[in-house]
Amino acid sequence: MGVWVIDPDWYFQTAEVLGDASSQLASAVGTIADHAKWDTTKMAGNDSSVGAAWGSWYDKFSADTIEGTAMLATAWSSLANRIYQAGVNHAWAEFRAGRGRLPTPGNLPPRPSVNELPMPSLPTAVGDNGPGLHVVYLPGLDESLGGVEIPNADTDKLPIVAASWNAFAATITATVGEVTHRVRRPDPELPDATAFYNTITSLAGPADALGADAMSMSTLTDKFSSGVLKMRADITNELRAMSAMHVLGAVVAAAATRVSGTVSVKAGVQGLARRVRLAGENIRRYVATLQTIASLLTTMTPRFTHADKAKVDKERTVDIEIFDPDGTRSRHYRIPLSKWLSWLDYLKRGGDEWQWDRWNDTYDRLKENSANGWWWDQWAAAVMGYTPEHGWVDQWGSKKEHLDLVPVQGRVWDWANPDLQHVVENKSGALDLNQLALDEIALQRGWSVTWNINAHYAYSGSELAALERLEKLYPGRFTVNRL
Incomplete structure (x- = not known):
């Protein structure tokens, strides 16, 4: 009976905090899944040089982070409702002991929301956006590339997705902060409340890890986008130089034909060929630089571990005993x-x-x-x-x-x-x-x-x-x- 007298509001206040946090996370999971449906699809491209590998890594990392957050929202909701029910049980005990009001629905705070989130269906980031390089006519350029595919990522979608991850990370961080700062440590004489509190604090580490992983997804997607843009700018500059050389070579060859025969024509064409080979080498180098960037990005290790996932997963369900x-x-x-x-x-x-x-x-x-x-x-x-x-x-x-x-x-x-x-x-x-x-x-x-x-x-x-x-x-x- 002393439980209710010592701290009458802890159960309902804690349930409210967890319920609100769960609802915010649930909404954030739905929002980022909706954004993914439109913006993630094919954003990495499907070239064998960079896009397919980076996109496959992105698919796995993003799915794990979103699934973990959905699990956390469900776990917080489950905890909130169990704590609320414990408060109701204590209220009835106090009422029967002659203390407190009759705990009917009209005399109790509202029950926390119920959020049981499945893993949302997410599209793959790997997909065909067409050729990564459009060249109308530069003789010998394809051969000089040596079969290297030019990355065909969608640089319109990548920044949008990076911003979505940033907002998602901010929501996770904010809700974790709310739970940390608003859930009070109960009186040690409340054994069930203390057990609930210990469970809540045990989820703080996994929750922080999910926030960090979401922010990493934002940063890494943004860096990949910047790398693709830099590669394309370098290739564009190379092609502009090549276009100028190609036109000059054609003019010189035509003039030489009229003036000094085939020698000058041959020299003009050979000069262009050397420039094409150099351009191919440079473009391969630009692609290799992006490959290095993408490879470094995919070595990032998620902070949300298998142990964290198991800890959160356990709290999604309710333990009952049947007698x-x-x-x-x-x-x-x-x-x-x-x-x-x-x-x-x-x-x-x-x-x-x-x-x-x-x-x-x-x-x-x-x-x-x-x-x-x-x-x-x-x-x-x-x-x-x-x-x-x-x-x-x-x-x-x-x-x-x-x-x-x-x-x-x-x-x-x-x-x-x-x-x-x-x-x-x-x-x-x-x-x-x-x-x-x-x-x-x-x-x-x-x-x-x-x-x-x-x-x-x-x-x-x-x-x-x-x-x-x-x-x-x-x-x-x-x-x-x-x-």
């Missing part, structure tokens, strides 16, 4: 946060723990069918506990008796709890920004709004920005869950 009716432990499971929340709701509604197998089979079937829009809505409701027993009404605003109670006329929500003034929209696919605009009116009128969106759907940058805007304007009242 037989006689009280003996029977089984041990680690399950996703969404499944755990649905299980808690089942127990809260009077379900029996010993019926885990039957409940688990039912849940898994529902989850398997959730690719279908209607079934996804049913699954989201099961995860979030939208049931009539808890005061929730489906298709709120669709019936005549709802019209005097809804916060915005003409808007129908998937679920609502009128007593809590809370409305819910489930989206398994694209967002409806008109609905979002109406929901902002509901927020302005004091209602809470939750959007449950499909973590496996590739939302556009504009959709993600619209959600993030409302999260910032209405903290604690506009919630986005990525299921």
